[in-house]
Amino acid sequence: MSKDFSKLMSYAKHVASEVDKVINEVVRGRPQELYEASYHLIKAGGKRLRPLALVLSARMFGLEERIGILAGASVEILHNFTLVHDDIMDKDAFRRGVPTVHTIYGEDMAILAGDLLFAKAFEALGRLSGLVSADRLVNAFRELAWAAVTVAEGQALDMEFERRWDVTLDEYLSMVYKKTAALFKSSLVIGALLAGAPQNEIANLEKFAEGVGIAFQIRDDVLGLVADESVLGKPVYSDLREGKKTILVIHALSRLGPEGRRKLMSTLGRRDASVEELSSLAELIKSTGAVEFADSLADKYLEEGLEALGRVKPVDQEAKDLLRDLAMFVTARNY
Amino acid sequence: MSKDFSKLMSYAKHVASEVDKVINEVVRGRPQELYEASYHLIKAGGKRLRPLALVLSARMFGLEERIGILAGASVEILHNFTLVHDDIMDKDAFRRGVPTVHTIYGEDMAILAGDLLFAKAFEALGRLSGLVSADRLVNAFRELAWAAVTVAEGQALDMEFERRWDVTLDEYLSMVYKKTAALFKSSLVIGALLAGAPQNEIANLEKFAEGVGIAFQIRDDVLGLVADESVLGKPVYSDLREGKKTILVIHALSRLGPEGRRKLMSTLGRRDASVEELSSLAELIKSTGAVEFADSLADKYLEEGLEALGRVKPVDQEAKDLLRDLAMFVTARNY
Numbered sequence: 001m002s003k004d005f006s007k008l009m010s011y012a013k014h015v016a017s018e019v020d021k022v023i024n025e026v027v028r029g030r031p032q033e034l035y036e037a038s039y040h041l042i043k044a045g046g047k048r049l050r051p052l053a054l055v056l057s058a059r060m061f062g063l064e065e066r067i068g069i070l071a072g073a074s075v076e077i078l079h080n081f082t083l084v085h086d087d088i089m090d091k092d093a094f095r096r097g098v099p100t101v102h103t104i105y106g107e108d109m110a111i112l113a114g115d116l117l118f119a120k121a122f123e124a125l126g127r128l129s130g131l132v133s134a135d136r137l138v139n140a141f142r143e144l145a146w147a148a149v150t151v152a153e154g155q156a157l158d159m160e161f162e163r164r165w166d167v168t169l170d171e172y173l174s175m176v177y178k179k180t181a182a183l184f185k186s187s188l189v190i191g192a193l194l195a196g197a198p199q200n201e202i203a204n205l206e207k208f209a210e211g212v213g214i215a216f217q218i219r220d221d222v223l224g225l226v227a228d229e230s231v232l233g234k235p236v237y238s239d240l241r242e243g244k245k246t247i248l249v250i251h252a253l254s255r256l257g258p259e260g261r262r263k264l265m266s267t268l269g270r271r272d273a274s275v276e277e278l279s280s281l282a283e284l285i286k287s288t289g290a291v292e293f294a295d296s297l298a299d300k301y302l303e304e305g306l307e308a309l310g311r312v313k314p315v316d317q318e319a320k321d322l323l324r325d326l327a328m329f330v331t332a333r334n335y
Numbered sequence: 336m337s338k339d340f341s342k343l344m345s346y347a348k349h350v351a352s353e354v355d356k357v358i359n360e361v362v363r364g365r366p367q368e369l370y371e372a373s374y375h376l377i378k379a380g381g382k383r384l385r386p387l388a389l390v391l392s393a394r395m396f397g398l399e400e401r402i403g404i405l406a407g408a409s410v411e412i413l414h415n416f417t418l419v420h421d422d423i424m425d426k427d428a429f430r431r432g433v434p435t436v437h438t439i440y441g442e443d444m445a446i447l448a449g450d451l452l453f454a455k456a457f458e459a460l461g462r463l464s465g466l467v468s469a470d471r472l473v474n475a476f477r478e479l480a481w482a483a484v485t486v487a488e489g490q491a492l493d494m495e496f497e498r499r500w501d502v503t504l505d506e507y508l509s510m511v512y513k514k515t516a517a518l519f520k521s522s523l524v525i526g527a528l529l530a531g532a533p534q535n536e537i538a539n540l541e542k543f544a545e546g547v548g549i550a551f552q553i554r555d556d557v558l559g560l561v562a563d564e565s566v567l568g569k570p571v572y573s574d575l576r577e578g579k580k581t582i583l584v585i586h587a588l589s590r591l592g593p594e595g596r597r598k599l600m601s602t603l604g605r606r607d608a609s610v611e612e613l614s615s616l617a618e619l620i621k622s623t624g625a626v627e628f629a630d631s632l633a634d635k636y637l638e639e640g641l642e643a644l645g646r647v648k649p650v651d652q653e654a655k656d657l658l659r660d661l662a663m664f665v666t667a668r669n670y
Binding site: 030031033088108109112115118120123126129133135137138139141144145148149153159160 | 443458
């Protein structure tokens with residue numbers, strides 16, 4: 001990495017630590033096994049980037065940090081809910097380097113742990129009652145509900161695409177917007193709504209989030225093809241084994257001839273494929289220039305996002321600078 | 336039934352029809368399969384008793400019906416979310432006389448359909464923005480989140496109890512309060528909060544809901560032991576097959592000698608038990624006076640609930656009368 005992210009990292013660490021304190025208070029109760037299962041993935045780590053985005057957005061429009069922290073706990077809990085349920089559906093056995101919730105506690109308890117986290121996300125937001133005006137808090141509740149609806153729609157599309165071979169680039173981008181960018185967008189928007197930001201600034205944030213969120217997912221797709229297990233925190237080639245229609249697969253399918261397509265389709269989505277077969281599939285995909293295509297598309301989305309952020313007139317310039325750093329950081333090429 | 340419920344039934348039908356229109360607007364979108372799966376159980380019927388309770392509670396404190404209807408859609412959607420996920424965990428293949436969501440669409444889609452409904456419940460409540468004061472709406476959001484948390488805790492207890500043989504009556508009552516009474520309570524409380532009812536009246540409603548909710552579940556336990564498939568809308572003896580620690584089982588375990596307990600424990604919770612074995616188990620349980628015990632406990636809870644309702648000073652006496660009828664109706668002995 002050429003850019004110096006030390007200031008961002010230091011602030012991210014501070015926010016994560018404060019957010020974790022709040023989450024620890026909110027996700028606590030009985031029955032014990034349910035709460036242990038619900039806390040398992042949260043405990044396993046994660047960078048708390050959505051709370052960080054929320055806090056910075058809130059600060060940018062003049063809201064004090066501690067209120068952003070409380071709301072940040074809410075979006076982080078919601079994010080963890082989606083991961084717990086996605087891991088069941090995707091049959092993923094590892095995440096963040098540890099066994100997934102359903103692997104340890106069974107599917108039934110994992111469903112319920114996800115449900116509890118979902119509810120706790122709204123409970124956490126309710127804790128802002130009395131700290132911000134009720135009008136602003138209602139707006140935040142509605143935004144959080146929108147995010148939850150949209151992420152579910154995105155996950156449904158992702159699952160549908162696993163069964164299809166004719167997914168277009170536009171369909172992919174729409175899925176990624178819903179599954180990945182939406183909650184990042186809502187994190188930023190909730191921060192701004194709680195701060196009472198004007199409508200045009202919220203529109204800027206939405207553009208920013210869309211660009212950064214999509215660029216992030218495209219890089220994540222590439223990482224899934226080129227990185228090793230220690231970087232991923234889960235087995236290599238999970239995406240290929242699950243038949244995910246990543247941007248790389250979509251590009252490859254559009255470029256390969258009949259023979260190549262046949263080869264790709266015979267291995268992609270086969271859960272029993274060997275690492276050798278998957279590695280050969282990865283090479284085939286790379287041979288179409290898919291990584292270069294993905295990278296340049298990510299660059300384009302990132303640029304559009306940064307432009308939108310550039311239009312924001314902040315009351316706290318440092319917060320805006322850090323938000324720009326955050327965008328660069330999450331979309332950096334770590335490969 | 337000796338009591339005449341025709342007035343209640345007529346109003347219930349009206350509310351259900353209005354609530355269904357709202358649900359139909361809220362639970363609509365794409366991807367198609369996700370929304371079909373989410374709508375499946377809602378479409379299959381149900382009496383919409385929680386919206387009815389909410390509307391009557393709201394009316395009792397002077398809120399217009401159409402606002403209660405909108406909020407009623409929210410609690411009904413949340414209720415259906417819990418049913419979709421419970422059916423996966425309990426491996427129930429039928430509900431309301433039709434195959435359950437996971438039976439038709441698979442477990443993954445059923446998890447996601449439940450998640451979407453969960454989110455839609457909060458979206459539906461958000462539609463009240465601008466129709467009631469933001470203060471009241473924030474209170475309603477917090478109450479709905481509390482209900483969602485509590486129902487998840489109740490379901491976890493219910494599952495834990497399936498594996499245990501030493502569940503006490505108090506533990507049973509606490510589980511039933513969370514799993515069944517809590518959302519009924521929140522429906523009433525949300526109606527009252529939206530109407531701006533004073534705190535002491537909300538406390539009366541909580542007492543009322545606790546009594547009626549627990550009495551309802553006790554009667555439902557009895558119904559599961561004595562009713563036939565056409566009444567239940569699902570196979571007979573599901574509770575016995577799943578090893579549920581109903582109040583009947585808890586009572587029987589406390590009354591049977593070593594031989595009887597051994598017999599009970601050897602069949603209860605065996606998914607492959609024959610109808611003959613389960614029928615013989617049901618007779619064994621009945622022989623302990625469990626049904627009579629359950630009935631008298633339900634009577635006691637109902638009475639306490641009705642006393643609490645009696646203390647409410649309504650602005651709309653008809654609404655209070657109908658709420659009393661509703662309590663009598665849902666706790667009537669239909670066996």
